[in-house]
Amino acid sequence: MVQVKEKNRRLLEINDGFRGEVKDLSDDCGRLPELQEQNQNLNSTLTTERQEAAEREESRRDEMDRKMADIDSIKEAFRSLDLYCPVVNPKTKARICRKCPDSWRLFENKCYFFSSRKLSWSSSRAWCQTQGGDLLIINSEPEQSFVFESSQAPQTSSRLWIGLTDAEEEGEWRWVDGSLLTSDVQYWLSRPGLGMEPDNWKLDNPLGEDCGHMDASENALKSWMDGSCEIPYRWICEKNV
Ligand SMILES: [Ca+2]
Ligand SMILES: [Ca+2]
Ligand SMILES: [Ca+2]
Known part of the structure; x- marks a missing residue:
């Protein structure tokens, strides 16, 4: 009889324990919407912070x-300087600025002279050499465009x-x-139906x-042509700054 009572008491205790757990569980279930909201808030805070970090x-x-x-x-400015x-x-970092002589024009880092007088090719060349330069060497399309534009002033001859x-x-x-003309930088004249330059034309001078x-x-x-070297034309010299 005592044993039965004791068993009954223990069962009641277990029952109380279960009730407590059931109550806790139902309390937790009651807080579920609150927990879900907290979770949502945390997620959106995290997303905002991630976005802000990416923007920063x-x-x-x-x-x-x-x-x-x-x-x-x-750096570019210093290179030009x-x-x-x-x-x-x-020691003092003192600088002296150079420029082209009067009546020479500066383009990139070279000086150019466009004559108004006319001479043969070799006399033109000799004149340029007395000025510390030589006849023009065209190394690039921008240089070609520059010398072409600069030759436009009204003159007695366009050549x-x-x-x-x-x-x-x-x-x-x-x-x-002494360098060979390269295929990437050459601007020979070609007129449809009238032939291509250079043509080594021999009718005016049998030497071509x-x-x-x-x-x-x-x-x-x-705009380039070959011509008989003795004809007097204007000329273009080029020299270092
Ligand atoms: Ca050149
Ligand atoms: Ca020739
Ligand atoms: Ca020709």
């Missing part, structure tokens, strides 16, 4: 790009000698520094045509 990173990168571009333009105004005294010749070997065009000139009345990138 992007603006940091933009700022970095701007600074790099500033540094590049400062060193070119035109080199340091002459490393100007440049430093190009095939006198040593017919058809092998070389610049006055061995000297290059530019005709400023043609198109900027199609």
Whole structure:
């Protein structure tokens, strides 16, 4: 009998325990919407913070790009400064600026002279050499465009000698520094139906045509011709700043 009572008491205890747990569970269930809301709030806070961090990173990168571009333009400015105004005294950092002589024109880092007088190709070349330069060597399309535009001033003749010749070997065009004409930088005149330059035309001079000139009345990138070297034309010299 005592045993039965004891068993009954323990069962009642277990029952109480279960009730407590059931109550806790139902309390938790009651808080479920609150917990879900908290979870949602945490998620949206996290998303906002992630977005803000990404925006901060992007603006940091933009700022970095701007600074790099500033540094590049400062470096570029210094390169030009060193070119035109080199340091002459490393201790004091004193600079002396150079420029082209009067009646010469500056383009990039070279000086150019466009004559109004006319001479043969070799006399033109000799004149340029007495000025510390030589007949023009065209190294790039921008240089071609510059000299073409600069030759437009109203003159008695639109033709100007440049430093190009095939006198040593017919058809092998070389610049006055001895370098061969390259296929990527050449602007020979071609007129549909009227033939192509250079044509080594022999009707005017049986020796043909061995000297290059530019005709400023043609198109900027199609304006070179070969001509008889003895004809007096205007000319273009080039020299270092
Ligand atoms: Ca040149
Ligand atoms: Ca020739
Ligand atoms: Ca010709």
